[in-house]
Amino acid sequence: MEKPFFVGPRRMKFDMSVHYNGCLHFISDCSIYLVKNNPYFRPYIMFYYLESGISSMLKVPKEARRGSHDLTCDMNIFKWSNLSSSMPQSNCLIRLKKFVFTV
Numbered sequence: 001m002e003k004p005f006f007v008g009p010r011r012m013k014f015d016m017s018v019h020y021n022g023c024l025h026f027i028s029d030c031s032i033y034l035v036k037n038n039p040y041f042r043p044y045i046m047f048y049y050l051e052s053g054i055s056s057m058l059k060v061p062k063e064a065r066r067g068s069h070d071l072t073c074d075m076n077i078f079k080w081s082n083l084s085s086s087m088p089q090s091n092c093l094i095r096l097k098k099f100v101f102t103v
Contacts, residue, residue, distance in 0.1 A: 005055035007046055016076045020091055023047040027060075027093075030073045043068050043075055045093075064095050064102065073097040 010028035018025045025047045042065050045058040060068070060075065067073060073095065080092035095102045 005046070005048055005053075008044060008057060009041055010043065012046065013076065018077050018079050018091055020079060020089065022051060023049050025077055025091060027075055027077045030068045030070075030075055032069045032071070045077060045091075060093065064093055067097060068095075070097055072099070 007026070008028065011031070012026045012028055014026055016027060025045055027045050028043045030043050043060045045060060046055060047058065048055040059065075064075060068075070074097075075093060075095045078092045078094060079089055081089040092103060
């Protein structure tokens, strides 16, 4: 990366990055070290356009954010594709909370 970018107030999971559509996507952690009711400190996804060096933040869907301050909550992103279909690839958000996976 030629240009640095601000990743926001949370720690990022750089080991769980996804390359999709010319961008690198990174997800933040879910820890409660930040105030849980402040909307700016909820988990989020950052993306960085490799060609232009522009970065931006995506909100994690409301359903996935609900309860994300729970100590058992963890989220990661993965590349999703259906090899038997002509549908394009996309990103997939997986949440683990209290031993239950949500896709």
